[in-house]
Amino acid sequence: MLGKLLKYETKATARIFLPLYGALVLLAVINRFFMAIRPEGHSNLAFSMTLGTTATVYGILIFAIFILTFFVMIQRFYKNLLGDEGYLMFTLPVQPWKHIVSKMVVSALWMVASVIVTMITVFIMALDWEDLRMFAEIPRALAVLYQQMGVHGYLYILEFCTLCAAGLAMGILNIYFSISVGQLFNKHRVLAAFGAFIATDIVTNIITTIGIWLIGHVLDGMPIQVGMIGSAHLIMCTLILYCLFYGAAYFVGTNYILSRRLNLE
Amino acid sequence: MNWELKSDRPIYVQLIEQIQLRIVSGLYPAGSRLPAVRDMAAEASVNPNTMQKSLAELERSGLVYTQRTSGRFVTEDRAMIQSVKELLARDQLKEFFIKMGQIGFTREETITLVEQAREGEDRHDTDLAV
Amino acid sequence: MTPILQCKVLGKRYGAKEALSSVDLQLGRGRIVGLLGPNGSGKTTMIKLASGILTPTSGEILIDGKAPGIESKSLVSYLPERTYLADWMRVSDLLGFFGDFYQNFNQEKAKEMLERLDINPNDRLKTMSKGTKEKVQLILVMSREAGLYLLDEPIGGVDPAARDYILNTIITNYSENATVIISTHLIADVERVLDDVIFIASGKIVMTSSVDEIREEQGKSVDELFREVFKC
Numbered sequence: 004m005l006g007k008l009l010k011y012e013t014k015a016t017a018r019i020f021l022p023l024y025g026a027l028v029l030l031a032v033i034n035r036f037f038m039a040i041r042p043e044g045h046s047n048l049a050f051s052m053t054l055g056t057t058a059t060v061y062g063i064l065i066f067a068i069f070i071l072t073f074f075v076m077i078q079r080f081y082k083n084l085l086g087d088e089g090y091l092m093f094t095l096p097v098q099p100w101k102h103i104v105s106k107m108v109v110s111a112l113w114m115v116a117s118v119i120v121t122m123i124t125v126f127i128m129a130l131d132w133e134d135l136r137m138f139a140e141i142p143r144a145l146a147v148l149y150q151q152m153g154v155h156g157y158l159y160i161l162e163f164c165t166l167c168a169a170g171l172a173m174g175i176l177n178i179y180f181s182i183s184v185g186q187l188f189n190k191h192r193v194l195a196a197f198g199a200f201i202a203t204d205i206v207t208n209i210i211t212t213i214g215i216w217l218i219g220h221v222l223d224g225m226p227i228q229v230g231m232i233g234s235a236h237l238i239m240c241t242l243i244l245y246c247l248f249y250g251a252a253y254f255v256g257t258n259y260i261l262s263r264r265l266n267l268e
Numbered sequence: 269m270n271w272e273l274k275s276d277r278p279i280y281v282q283l284i285e286q287i288q289l290r291i292v293s294g295l296y297p298a299g300s301r302l303p304a305v306r307d308m309a310a311e312a313s314v315n316p317n318t319m320q321k322s323l324a325e326l327e328r329s330g331l332v333y334t335q336r337t338s339g340r341f342v343t344e345d346r347a348m349i350q351s352v353k354e355l356l357a358r359d360q361l362k363e364f365f366i367k368m369g370q371i372g373f374t375r376e377e378t379i380t381l382v383e384q385a386r387e388g389e390d391r392h393d394t395d396l397a398v
Numbered sequence: 399m400t401p402i403l404q405c406k407v408l409g410k411r412y413g414a415k416e417a418l419s420s421v422d423l424q425l426g427r428g429r430i431v432g433l434l435g436p437n438g439s440g441k442t443t444m445i446k447l448a449s450g451i452l453t454p455t456s457g458e459i460l461i462d463g464k465a466p467g468i469e470s471k472s473l474v475s476y477l478p479e480r481t482y483l484a485d486w487m488r489v490s491d492l493l494g495f496f497g498d499f500y501q502n503f504n505q506e507k508a509k510e511m512l513e514r515l516d517i518n519p520n521d522r523l524k525t526m527s528k529g530t531k532e533k534v535q536l537i538l539v540m541s542r543e544a545g546l547y548l549l550d551e552p553i554g555g556v557d558p559a560a561r562d563y564i565l566n567t568i569i570t571n572y573s574e575n576a577t578v579i580i581s582t583h584l585i586a587d588v589e590r591v592l593d594d595v596i597f598i599a600s601g602k603i604v605m606t607s608s609v610d611e612i613r614e615e616q617g618k619s620v621d622e623l624f625r626e627v628f629k630c
Binding site: 273275276277278279280306307309310312313314315316317318 | 429570590591
């Protein structure tokens with residue numbers, strides 16, 4: 004069932020993003036074209052204005068895509084699960100946690116996709132064929148990394164990617180949790196969701212501060228020696244654990260509300 | 269023929285009467301197969317369970333019978349249909365006399381009135397013929 | 399056999415407002431049941447609890463002997479009183495969606511019913527009138543071979559011809575052993591299709607009876623009785 008949910012979630016969101024991505028790529032190609040035929044030396048007002056316009060539209064579009072990625076993440080959860088469409092979604096024979104996972108995974112994928120597409124359009128506009136050779140350099144760069152830091156270099160990359168994923172998941176789940184808390188109220192649900200967001204922020208800060216203090220206290224007496232490499236790992240892993248801890252808490256909270264405290268209008 | 273259902277009596281009783289009416293009037297001829305319960309229910313816009321109950325009742329009286337594989341049929345016993353027909357007619361008459369009584373006519377007066385009405389109708393017919 | 403729907407001292411409150419209180423109820427199979435009561439009497443709350451989109455505050459509700467969950471949801475076909483279909487979807491998308499998630503969804507039956515109403519499967523819901531959307535929704539719900547149909551105000555706000563169509567769709571499509579619950583306050587219109595009625599007022603069950611019993615014992619229609627019971 005999770006697979007089917009992912010399929011429909013992708014379908015529902017792709018119709019928004021794919022045309023935008025298409026438009027962005029098209030604009031990048033147009034910009035590239037104008038830049039390529041730009042007359043050297045003396046300036047041509049009409050030409051500069053055209054290029055200026057397409058470049059501005061391109062910029063606005065990127066901005067719009069990122070705002071929309073964020074907006075759609077919220078809207079799909081709020082409207083599809085907790086609005087009228089929730090009457091269908093929550094009467095499907097599917098456990099609520101699968102709804103959360105499918106929404107989260109698809110939102111995260113669109114965020115990543117938006118970044119990748121933006122990067123691609125930048126390449127389209129800025130790169131020469133010569134520059135493409137840069138990609139061929141990647142294996143060599145990795146080899147250098149290995150030479151200098153050994154397996155730790157790869158581990159850093161792995162840790163960094165994990166941290167990004169965990170951080171993204173935590174951020175999304177934080178918002179889902181806030182929206183879910185909001186729907187517990189019979190009135191002013193959106194306002195309540197904002198309130199919940201601020202409240203969870205305060206609470207997590209308090210917990211984190213206490214946690215750091217406690218860990219610091221415990222570690223203080225211990226004769227542990229970590230070098231540069233070790234402490235870098237330690238910091239990364241702590242951050243990953245931090246995201247996973249709060250992500251899991253938000254997930255459990257959201258799931259509890261959706262399965263035991265559902266309160267559709 | 270419409271399925272006429274009044275609001276004061278159980279629906280299944282009224283359905284029985286309506287089906288009897290359809291049988292004696294030849295809408296459902298002797299020996300013919302009845303439509304499926306669901307279709308009859310849909311036609312009368314009633315609950316299939318209620319239609320089922322009425323048909324079961326009619327089956328008990330012998331007016332319809334079920335053949336295990338091919339469905340439900342109207343009896344081939346024309347004498348029985350005839351007797352139901354007479355029964356229905358008698359019910360109508362009884363009701364008629366009661367109503368006439370309420371208006372203030374005795375049985376005899378009522379019959380005279382009926383005969384007068386028939387002669388009037390006959391005359392009306394001949395008038396038309398001329 | 400376990401009753402298809404069972405409520406044991408079921409209660410639901412929204413904040414300070416008590417929507418349902420100590421409801422005890424048992425429904426057998428193969429019945430069409432009218433859940434009748436004035437506006438705000440708790441009909442919708444009752445149906446939402448049975449469909450599992452609300453959770454009881456007290457007591458319990460059991461579908462086929464089990465608390466609402468995955469199993470009950472594949473058994474229950476629910477028609478809410480609002481449109482719950484996403485606007486951008488085509489009717490054909492919805493057929494696929496229902497087919498994907500409900501094993502008891504009869505695709506052929508749905509297509510046949512749509513065809514009879516001249517609804518093009520390639521139309522988007524966005525382009526349809528409210529009435530047509532409601533019909534599509536009813537077709538989807540009735541095309542499931544479910545054990546329990548929960549129909550919340552299926553004939554509210556539609557014209558008499560559509561009303562006839564809807565009631566006919568209900569009586570010709572529910573499966574033999576299934577139970578149908580129709581909540582409504584338009585009693586005269588549904589009376590003919592009901593086996594049993596439940597009268598509900600201010601979150602409490604006032605009376606349960608069969609339609610024939612009411613007519614036989616009281617010599618009046620359910621509609622008339624309702625007007626007497628709920629006289630303002």
